[in-house]
Amino acid sequence: MRQLPTERREAVAGILFVLPDALGLLIFIGLPMLLAIGMSAFEVDGFGGFRFVGLGNYARMVADPLFWSALRVTLTFALMAVPLLYVIGLMLALLVQKTSRFNTAMRFLFFAPQVVSLVVVALVWQLMSVEKIGVLPRLIAGLGLGSVSFLGNPHVALFTVVLAFVWFLMGFYMLIFIGGLQDIPKEYYEAARIDGANRAQSFWHITLPLLRPTSFFVLVVSSVAAVSGQQAFDLVYVMTRGGPANATLLLITYIYQQAFQYGAFGYASAMATLLVLMLMAITLAFFWATRGGRFQYD
Helix, strand or coil, X not given: CCCCCHHHHHHHXXXXXXXXXXXXXXXXXXXXXXXXXXXXXXXXXXXXXXXXXXXXXXXXXXXXXXXXXXXXXHHHHHXXXXXXXXXXXXXXXXXXXXXXXXXXXXXXXXXHHHHCCHHHHHHHHHHHCCCCCCHHHHHHHHCCCCCCCCCCCHHHHHHHHHXXXXXXXXXXXXXXXXXXXXXXXXXXXXXXXXXXXXXXXXXXXXXXXXXXXXXXXHHHHHHHHHHHCXXXXXXXXXXXXXXXXXXXXXXXXXXXXXXXXXCXXXXXHHHHHHHHHHHHHHHXXXXXXXXXXXXXXX
């Protein structure tokens, strides 16, 4: 090893550091994805029976109205959750970015939901949303807005799940934004103050432009999390089970139902394959729009 050139030794060291993680990704993510793609071409009954159907599962998907409903709910969920996570995460980061004991305590409080089980979070929000006796319905009634069924009304249930999802993740994205804010040189703000810029002008012309790489990361990660149902599955399963009237039935929840409740593993694999392709398309779209997270500063 010592006889190798310095560049070669560094390359070998880098490969050895990356190798364990790469093997883990290959074994626990890559191989299951390939198996799911292969299984999507079969009708699997869950008891060892396989029947080749080719693109039959995908044809079934096209003709399945519940699939299209779950896809619409998933995209609606993402379109509501991602902007809220971005705005609230950035606002919290701006509020507590300065180092102080009070801000440190507030950071902990905002991040605290991350250390709680998602099942517990879902149960708490479910109890808060119980019609007439929950905290949220009583608060709305106290404001004179009438009685609202947060989990029983199809027009409100999805937004309730989105609120729980955002509440759970906002502290995580707050910390990411704090890291981005701390990387911005203070000299820029001092020069802006000397030139007569107020806080709003400094935010629009200094903070937001220099936060673009951080914003790119937040938007990609939150979009993938929302579309894949990475944390939302637990919330939906405990809070609503996809109801009422399939108003909160996410695609990941429908995949779970088809696979583990109805035993349609081939059909579930076909939908999972489509979901992976959607996630890849979203990620590639973000990379194409930003040239891989690189931005042109004017």
